[in-house]
Amino acid sequence: MGLSNSKKKPEASIAPVNATQSETNVTTVPKAPPVAVNATPVPNWINESQFVEILTQNVPHFSEIRSFNAEAAMGAGENYATLMLRVKIEAELKDKTIKPVSFMMKVAHDTAQMQEMLKVANFFDVENEVYIDLIPKFEELYKSKGLNLTLAPRAYRFNEGLKTEPKLKNTVLMYDLGQDGYKNVSRVKGLNVQQAELVLRKLAQYHAASAAYKSIHGPYTDSIMYGMFGADVEKAMDMLNTMFASTQKVFLENVKNYRDGYKYHKKLKTYFEKMRDNFISLGMAKPDEFNVINHGDCWVNNLLFKFDQSGNLMDMLFVDFQNPRYAHPATDLLYFIMTSVDISYKLTYFDYFIKYYHDQLVEHLKLLDYKERVPKLVELQIETYKYGSWAIMPCYMVLPVVLLDPTESATFENFLGDTEAAVDFKQKMYTNKRYQHCMEQILQWLDNRGLLEIYEPPRALPVAAAPSIGPVEQTKSQSDLDLDWLNSQDFAELIVAQEPQFEKIVGGASTTATKPGDNYGDTLLKVNIEVQLKDKSTKNYDFVLKVQADSSIANYFPKELEVYGKYVPAFEQLYTEAGYSIRLSPRSYRFNKAIKHNYLLMEDLRRIDFEMADRRQGLDLDHTKSVLKKIAQWHAASLKYKELNGPYPSKYNDGKICENSRQFFQKLYESIGEGFVRMKHNFKGVEEYAHKLLLAL
Structure with a gap:
């Protein structure tokens, strides 16, 4: 099966999570030793x-078994939950010819821990x-829509065998894809972009089919709708706590030794404490x-790839559907990307991977004639934030297994246990x-996205009602701007309040305060007032x-005056009372006149050394952080003020676009759209996005 060509990938110049990090901090990654x-x-x-x-039902003209051999199929550290066997059989056909047949057989470990787990959930x-x-x-x-594809190997059920061997119930028997050239790639190295794209395409095909099938046939069984633990959340959490508790403890102890680990330790500890109440709900269908x-365990060892003789990627199939x-779908996406993609691409290509998956999902939902609402890309991206804390589990439970050198101590008992060996x-x-x-x-990336905290939907808090604040009375301008309405003597009262040595106004002048192109709306003037002090110095x-240029579109001045005159001083006072000196504007x-x-x-x-940045160049990292800090201070104060004084007036529910200004902005955006259409051919690669931009405009 062929690959779709990717239209747009992140450029090679995309910065890593911490672009300023010194290269001396980079850990040297060792190569994996032999299996x-x-x-x-x-x-x-x-x-x-x-x-x-099994052979009678699936091998034409089968007569009898001539040879039988079963052996461990995977090295230590490649599979923990079960034992994987490769069963090779030489089947004699009725014409006396020999046909080699090979199966993969998943078998439960014969341990007390496994038997207890199977009592709770038989995966x-x-x-x-x-x-x-x-x-x-x-x-x-x-196939009914004209697309022949395979998602996983064919599997078989034992029926007659169960009558004599009940343990066969706890097995999964599959066609051995190794016969057709499918194999695992290096889990330690991780997947490159092309391999990740193929997995995401296949994942989208699998997801789309599961959504379409339910739309046609109704809900799945409880084991699929609720997972292998069923609808009993308490039972599920008791099992998960048993599985995770000892691992979490060792993980937290070691995080403190990682670079900047102290910054993340407390958040991770809180995350684990809250996980019992939130982990299952995060994975529940809304x-x-x-x-x-969801596949439920979508990591590199559960993906089998096929290459041609030249090493070109041909196909990929899923195995291991036990969870x-x-x-x-964010569950599978986060799990797969966090555990299986090469670290060189895992984070810098993350948003691209989500978009690539979405493109494939939409394509295949349409192919299957899916009648329900198709999710938008923005909704899927939001889900990766909303449910993003789900990514922590595979990062501390699966990724360390992926990256660990093969070792004989990599056993099911040691993975889940708390013995000295474990x-x-x-x-x-x-x-x-x-x-x-x-x-x-990864920890820095998760923290930057707010994903070290479990998402908890906000709850509305009751607030006391507050009287509406009336607008500041203003008179609309009936003429063009003219400084004849203002002279330097009008500033005397303002300056007296600031300058105890004030004697008189000597003169004043006004000039345009902005450069051409820096201001498109109202007029901004720089006014200089020269004052003589009592000691005759100036x-x-x-x-x-x-000065408002035109109030016929929408009069924003009353709101702006109120913010400057009332709310800015009030917000700054809140910080003063808390022991901080902060200027917001x-x-x-x-x-008075x-x-x-x-x-x-x-x-x-x-006058106190503030200056405008170069809008054409944009802000560097330090200046951007400074702005974001100031915005956060403003937002925090606005929330505290509302908590103390009740809701803001209703006029703050609208921005610039309101009923009075809607028609003006509609015409403005239409004009911008027409200009964009005329000029779009000048922009490289714009063809892919032009239709979306025009719809937005």
């Missing part, structure tokens, strides 16, 4: 007689349901969101330099005067 042999013996209850019914039943009852039906949906059957769940194994996982190198980058006072003033023009008079901040 460690899995010493687990093949269960002695498995024998060739159990396979006769073998769930996995056989997906392989045998669902996947073929999904593939048939595509009726108002787009939902699919499917009907929920939002703790020693977990220490190997979290002190692994390869894992540390990746997690130092002193200059600078102001910025903003320039001081504003009002003349009646003035027919709408105006705003402010101090000129350039």
Whole structure:
């Protein structure tokens, strides 16, 4: 099956998570040593007689088994939850010819921990349901639309064999894809962009089919709708806590030794404390969101790739469906990207990967004639934030396994247990330099996105009602701007309040305060007032005067005057009372005399060394951080003020676009759109986005 060409990928110049980080901090990543042999013996209850019914049903002209061999199929550290066997059979056909046949057989570990887990949730039943009852039906949906594809290997059920060997119930028997050239790629190295795209395309095909099938046939069984634990949330959480508790402890101990680990330790500790109440709900399907059957364990060892003789990528199939769940697709996306993509692309290409998946999802939902609402890209991106804390689990439970060198201590018991050997194994996982190198980058990325905290929907808080604040009375301008309505003597009262040595106004002048292209709306003037002091020396006072050019579109001045005159001083006072001295904006003033023009008079901040940045160049990182800090201070104060004084007046519910201005802005945007259409051919690569921009305009 061919790959779709990617139209737009991140440029090579995209900065890593921390572009300013010194190269001396980069951990040297060792190469993986040879695979460690899995010493687990093949269960002695498995024998060739159990396979006769499978061969009879699936091998034409089967006569008898001539040879039978079962052996461990994966090295230590490649599979933890179960034992994977490769069963090779030489089948004699009725014409006496020999046909080699190979199966992959998943078998439960013969341990007390596994038996307890199977009592709570038998994931073998769930996995056989997906392989045998669902996947073929999904593939048939595509075939009915003219697309032949395969999502996973064919699987088989033992029926007759169960009558003599009950343990066969806890097995999954699959066609061995190795016969057709499918194989795992290096889990330690991770997937490159082309490989990740193929996985995301196949994942979108699988998800789209699961959504379309439910739309046609109704809900799935409880084991699919609620996961292998079913609808019993308490039972599920008890099992998850047993699985995660010891691992979390060792992980947290080691995080403190990572670069900037102290910054993340407390957040991660709080996350784990809250996880019991939120982990299951994060994975539950919401009726108002787009939902699919998630693979549930979508990491690199559960993906089999096929290459041609020249090494070109041809196809990919999924295996290991032991933890499917009907929920939002962000679960699979976060799990896959965090565990399986090369760290060189995992974070810098993240948004691109989400878009690529969405493009494929939409394409295949349309192909399957999906009748329900198709999710938009922005909704999917929002989900990766809303449910983004889900990414932490695969980062501390799966990624250390992915990056660990093969070792004989990589066993199911050590992975879940708390014995001395188990703790020693977990220490190997979290002190692994390869894992540390990746997690130092991932933790910063997660923290920057706010994902080290579990998403909790905001709750509306009751607030006391507050009287509406009336607008400042202003008179609309009836003439063009003319400084004849204002002279330097009008500033005397304002300056007296600031300057005890004031004697008189000597003179004044006004000039345009902005350069051409820096201001398109109202008029901004720089006003300089020269003052004589009592000792006969002179002193200059600078102001910025903003005068409304046209109030017929929408009169914003009353709101702006109120913000400068009332809310800015009140917000700054809140910080003063809390012990902080913070300036949010320039001081504003009002003349006592009646003035027919709408105006705003402010101090000129350039007198105290403030200056405008170059709008064409944009802000560097330090200046951007400074702006964001100031915005956060403004927002925080506005919330505290509302908490103390009640809601703001209703006029603050609208921005510039309101009923009075809607028609003006509509015409403005239409004009901008027409100009864009005329000029779009001058922009490189704009063809891919032009139609979307025009719709937005």
